[in-house]
Amino acid sequence: MSTPTPPDGTPAHSTTGLHDDDMVGIPIYESVGDDWSDIAAEAARLGEERIVVNMGPQHPSTHGVLRLMLEIDGETVTEARAGIGYLHSGIEKTMEYRTWAQGVTLCTRMDYLGPLFQESAYCLAVEKLLDVADDVPERASVIRVLVMELNRISSHLVFLGTGGNEMGATTVMMLAFEAREDVLKVLEAITGLRMNHGYVRPGGVAQDVPADIVTYVRSKVANVRKYMRGLEDLMLENPILKLRMKETGYLSMAACMALGVTGPLLRATGLPYDVRKTEPYCGYETYDFDIPTATEGDNYARMMVRIEELYQSLLLVEQACDRLEATVGAPVMIEDKKIGWPAQMSVGPDGQGQSPENVKRILGTSMEGLVHHFKLVTEGFRVPPGQVWQTIEHARGTMGVHVVSDGGTKPYRAHFRDPSFNNLQATAVICEGGQVADVVVSVASIDPVLGGVDR
Amino acid sequence: MSEENSIQTPPRGTVVKADGPPLLEVVDVRHGMFGPAGSGDTSGYGGLVTTVVLPGPSQRPYGGWFDEVVDVLAEVLDEGPGYDAAVEAVVIDRGELTLHVVAEHLVTVCQALRDDPDLRFELSLGVSGVHYPLDEHRELHSVMHLVSVTHGRRLRVEVSVDDADPHIPSTTSVYPTNDWHERETFDFFGIVFDGHPGLSRILMPDDWAGHPQRKDYPLSGIPVEFKGATVPPADERRAYR
Numbered sequence: 171m172s173t174p175t176p177p178d179g180t181p182a183h184s185t186t187g188l189h190d191d192d193m194v195g196i197p198i199y200e201s202v203g204d205d206w207s208d209i210a211a212e213a214a215r216l217g218e219e220r221i222v223v224n225m226g227p228q229h230p231s232t233h234g235v236l237r238l239m240l241e242i243d244g245e246t247v248t249e250a251r252a253g254i255g256y257l258h259s260g261i262e263k264t265m266e267y268r269t270w271a272q273g274v275t276l277c278t279r280m281d282y283l284g285p286l287f288q289e290s291a292y293c294l295a296v297e298k299l300l301d302v303a304d305d306v307p308e309r310a311s312v313i314r315v316l317v318m319e320l321n322r323i324s325s326h327l328v329f330l331g332t333g334g335n336e337m338g339a340t341t342v343m344m345l346a347f348e349a350r351e352d353v354l355k356v357l358e359a360i361t362g363l364r365m366n367h368g369y370v371r372p373g374g375v376a377q378d379v380p381a382d383i384v385t386y387v388r389s390k391v392a393n394v395r396k397y398m399r400g401l402e403d404l405m406l407e408n409p410i411l412k413l414r415m416k417e418t419g420y421l422s423m424a425a426c427m428a429l430g431v432t433g434p435l436l437r438a439t440g441l442p443y444d445v446r447k448t449e450p451y452c453g454y455e456t457y458d459f460d461i462p463t464a465t466e467g468d469n470y471a472r473m474m475v476r477i478e479e480l481y482q483s484l485l486l487v488e489q490a491c492d493r494l495e496a497t498v499g500a501p502v503m504i505e506d507k508k509i510g511w512p513a514q515m516s517v518g519p520d521g522q523g524q525s526p527e528n529v530k531r532i533l534g535t536s537m538e539g540l541v542h543h544f545k546l547v548t549e550g551f552r553v554p555p556g557q558v559w560q561t562i563e564h565a566r567g568t569m570g571v572h573v574v575s576d577g578g579t580k581p582y583r584a585h586f587r588d589p590s591f592n593n594l595q596a597t598a599v600i601c602e603g604g605q606v607a608d609v610v611v612s613v614a615s616i617d618p619v620l621g622g623v624d625r
Numbered sequence: 626m627s628e629e630n631s632i633q634t635p636p637r638g639t640v641v642k643a644d645g646p647p648l649l650e651v652v653d654v655r656h657g658m659f660g661p662a663g664s665g666d667t668s669g670y671g672g673l674v675t676t677v678v679l680p681g682p683s684q685r686p687y688g689g690w691f692d693e694v695v696d697v698l699a700e701v702l703d704e705g706p707g708y709d710a711a712v713e714a715v716v717i718d719r720g721e722l723t724l725h726v727v728a729e730h731l732v733t734v735c736q737a738l739r740d741d742p743d744l745r746f747e748l749s750l751g752v753s754g755v756h757y758p759l760d761e762h763r764e765l766h767s768v769m770h771l772v773s774v775t776h777g778r779r780l781r782v783e784v785s786v787d788d789a790d791p792h793i794p795s796t797t798s799v800y801p802t803n804d805w806h807e808r809e810t811f812d813f814f815g816i817v818f819d820g821h822p823g824l825s826r827i828l829m830p831d832d833w834a835g836h837p838q839r840k841d842y843p844l845s846g847i848p849v850e851f852k853g854a855t856v857p858p859a860d861e862r863r864a865y866r
Contacts, residue, residue, distance in 0.1 A: 205831075255828040263838055267859035298719055427774075430749050430802025441774070448777055549659075549865045555679050556718050559770050559781060561750070570750045570770060576653050576677045579865045583838075585753040587770070587806075592751060595805050624828055 225609070227256045233332065234620030238597070238613065242606055250601035250609065252594050257624035265584045269550030270296055271511060273581060275368045280586060281622030282365055283328055286321040286357075287564045288586065288622075289370035290314050294451055295560035295571040296372040299553050302504060308493075309500040310374035311452045316387075316490035317360060317369065318452075318562075319483040323394065324353040325565035325617075326476045326483075330401060333473070333614045337414055342404055349397035352390045359386060362515065362522050372551075373504035377515050384491045391484055398480065405473075415470035419600040419612030422467055429599070430592050433567025434479065435616065438464045438471035445563040457489050469615040476617075509551050512543050550579040566590050566617055586625060590618040653677040653759055655866045675866075682714035682725075690778060691715075691722045697744055698724075701737040706730045722780040728793045731784055735799040738771060738782075746771035746780065749800035752807050754814035756839045764788035765816050769796065769803070786816065795821035813838035 209222050225238040237253035261280055265273045277292045278285040297303045327350040334342025354364045360379050361369035369376050380386075405411055421431065423439035436443055442461040446454040462478030464471035503510040512532065516525035532539050553575040560571045567589030576582040593616050600612045655677065658670040686692050695715055699708035711730035716723040726734050738746040750770040758764055763785035772779045784793050795818035796803050807818040808827040815836035818824055826833060835842055844858035856862075 255826075255830070258828040260837065264859075267864075301719065427747055428801045430751065430800070432748075443774055448774075449779070555677050557679070557723075557755075557768075557781075558719055559721060559779070561779075568750060572753055572768060572770070574755055577675070578655070578677075582653075583755045585768075587751045587753070591805065591809075592802060595802065 223606075227253070233614070233618055234623075236594070236613070236618060236620055236623075238601075238609065240601070240606065240609060245605050245607075247601050247604055247606055247609060250598050252597040254591075254594065254620070254623050257620045259625070261625050262584055262586065265581050267580060269579050270372055270553060270581060271550055273584060274371055275366075277584070277586065278366050278368055279621065280625050281564070281566070281588060281590065281619045283325045283619050284321055284565050284622070285365055285367055286314075286317045286370060287562060287569055289367065290318055290452070291560055291562040291564075291569050291571045291586075292573070292584070293370050293372045294562065295558050295573045296553065298558045298560055299556060299573055299575055300372070300509065300551075301554070302373065302506065302509065305504050305506065306374055307501045307504065308453070309378075309497040310502045310504075312490050312493045312497065313360075313375050313379060313502060314370055314452045315454065315457070316379075316487060316494070317357065317367075319486040319490065320353050320357055320387075322483045322565045323480055323487070324350045324357070326480045327353070329476055329614070329617045330405070330473070333611070334405065334411075336610050336614055337411060339404070339408075339411070342401065345397055345401050345404065349394050349401070352393045352397075356383075356387055356390050359383060371503070371511050373506070373509045373511070374502050376511065376513070378502045379494065384495055387487060387491050391487055394484065398477070402477065412470065414607070414611055415468065415473060415615075416466075417468050417470075418604060418608045419469040419472075419615055420467050421596055421600050425596070425599055429596050431567070431596050433564065433589055433593070434472050434475045435567070435593060435596070437461065438475045439467040440465040445561050445568055449561055451560070451562055457486055459486050459489075469611050472615045507542060508546070512539075512546065552577060552579055564589050566619070566622075567593055586622075588622040588625060590616070590620075591623045591625075594618050594623060653757075657866060659863070659865050680716055680718040683717040687715065687717050687722070690776075691717060694722070694744060694778065694780065695724075697741060698734070698737060701741050701744075702730075702734065705733055705737075723783055724780060725783050725785065728784050728786055731782070732794050732796060732799060734782065735769075735771075735796045738780075739799055744773065745775040746773045746778070748772040748774055749796075749802050752796070752803050752810050754810040754816055754838065756814055756841075758788075758840050760785070762787045765791050765814055767793050767810060767814075767816055791816045792819050793817070794819050795824075797821055812836065815839065 221242050223240045223242055225240055227235040227237040229238075235256035237256065239251040239253060240247050241249035261276050265276050268276065273292055273296075274289050277288040280288050294303070297306060327346045331343040331346025331350070334346065357367065358364050360383060361367040361376070363369075421435060421439065423436070423441055425431070426436045426439055426441070432443065440463055442463050444461045445451075447461060459482045462475050462482060464475050512528075514525040514528035515522055516527075518526070532543055555575055555577040557572065557574040560573075562569050568587070569589055570587035572583070572585040572587070573581055574583040596616060597613060600616075601609045604612065655675040656671070656673065658673050687695065698712070702708040702711050711727055711734055713725040713727060716725065724734070738744050748771070750772055752767055752769045755766045755768060756764060757766060765786050765788055767784045767786070769782040770779065771782060786793055791814075793816055795807055797807065797818075798820070804822065805827060807821055808824060810816050811818060811824050812826045812829050813836055825831065829837065844860055846858045847856040849856060
């Protein structure tokens with residue numbers, strides 16, 4: 171497609187622009203960088219009219235600091251490449267110099283829309299490495315399932331909201347974020363924080379849920395259902411949304427397998443692959459839920475899969491609530507005092523802090539207990555040498571954690587296979603040959619979170 | 626690490642191959658327990674020497690489906706380079722199967738793992754690296770995790786190379802998904818994946834010097850304002866060993 175030129179030969183711009191003769195004495199600013207000069211040189215060599223658009227890293231539709239390099243011909247994208255690394259913060263390296271328990275605080279900051287997934291995956295890996303996976307109390311696993319599914323809901327709601335916003339539907343964003351607010355309130359009630367929780371710990375969770383949490387969760391789940399119905403009414407039959415999402419950003423099942431793309435993108439091609447079913451963890455095999463799929467493999471199918479997943483997650487949250495009611499008072503941290511974090515938090519008049527009863531008990535009853543507490547907090551626990559690989563179903567796909575121990579108090583190596591890092595590789599496949607406007611929708615349908623991509 | 630710190634006796638789990646370097650699982654030898662090295666030791670713990678050994682090669686039967694997978698793989702590989710030439714060791718640890726593969730046969734092994742209908746490890750979950758500075762001539766390990774959606778199995782393929790010649794054939798021809806993962810491993814460990822379509826840094830800036838995830842990568846300290854002092858780098862601070 172080329173710019174239409176009126177018959178009289180004048181260019182179809184609102185201003186005619188300057189001629190070369192008028193430019194004398196006017197300073198010209200050019201963007202010059204390593205790769206840009208290469209691109210410019212290559213374009214000059216080819217002698218073709220070629221436009222390379224640098225979309226991002228500061229662009230509202232790239233979900234963070236993703237840089238998209240688009241070669242466009244008119245409105246058609248002929249090449250699309252993703253540039254990442256702008257948010258790299260060396261979390262994996264930092265983890266090698268902090269204790270195993272402190273690792274939770276670090277990995278929760280990777281994918282900031284799915285902090286509880288990283289925490290749970292990391293803790294499951296550490297427990298596997300310690301060979302105590304079977305000793306984690308049932309109530310702790312139930313709480314993990316509860317917070318992970320709540321996190322999946324909040325993450326998918328951000329996908330729906332920002333995805334809608336990028337297509338110009340601000341109301342969709344308002345509704346989705348209001349619903350997310352309800353989920354975050356629940357997470358705040360349980361963990362004390364809205365994000366970067368640091369709640370799931372090796373051996374269990376940091377503390378038990380508040381006494382009245384089940385009632386609270388149920389009321390919020392009802393709210394989320396109400397918002398979801400509103401969102402569905404707004405979105406699903408909207409002709410503009412259907413035009414923009416249907417038959418755009420197509421990715422086949424074969425392409426997904428080759429590119430290692432998992433999660434809603436893979437399930438939207440018809441393969442019900444979900445780690446919660448194939449390699450269950452935290453007792454997912456005992457819950458009753460379905461794996462939603464679609465067959466079209468386009469942007470609309472991915473959205474539908476996520477909406478269905480949201481409902482399945484709500485079902486899981488309700489089932490977890492039932493189990494919480496049945497296990498009131500059961501331990502939430504492993505019995506082994508050499509691993510289990512002994513701290514207890516409580517909410518006092520000046521906010522959340524150490525529970526005075528717990529401090530009194532440790533200080534007042536046992537010198538040995540105090541020494542143990544001190545050693546566990548300063549030295550941490552030692553993990554036998556070896557390596558493990560733990561996968562969980564993240565909101566964005568399969569998250570893998572590779573942890574290596576050298577028998578010390580710190581991870582020798584911790585690697586996180588972040589699903590959005592891998593899935594972003596599909597950018598070229600789903601964007602090339604489409605319109606520039608489709609790039610925004612297609613990249614949004616990958617649902618990348620750059621904090622996780624760059625780590 | 627000075628000469629006196631080198632390993633005196635072959636540790637448990639060490640397997641010496643007839644040809645080639647010994648398959649060492651020693652990843653570290655630690656001295657003392659806490660605090661800075663080289664200062665006066667008042668605790669008595671300073672004389673503590675701990676040899677860190679990773680789980681060594683397993684003997685048959687491996688248990689479960691592990692035997693079947695290794696048998697089928699051996700059958701397929703014996704038509705080509707031969708199982709013994711391609712697979713150095715099989716490690717079963719914590720219910721996970723690890724195949725230690727010789728670098729030059731990595732692509733053949735991956736091809737067999739992906740294409741044989743009885744193996745069918747069709748999904749790669751990526752490549753990452755681990756740096757073991759004390760594992761002589763095998764300092765850099767590249768670790769790949771494969772999943773068989775068909776059979777519901779998963780295994781790990783580990784390749785070790787010499788730090789002086791860190792070349793591993795790229796597996797992007799078999800698993801295109803490894804593209805970015807191999808770039809990341811190159812970026813962080815300096816492992817060169819031969820045959821990769823565009824091996825460049827991915828997370829660090831293009832002009833960055835060094836490979837940050839290596840254990841010998843220098844860490845910087847933090848200058849303390851007003852005092853002229855420096856908080857030592859993380860690996861030189863007092864810490865439990």
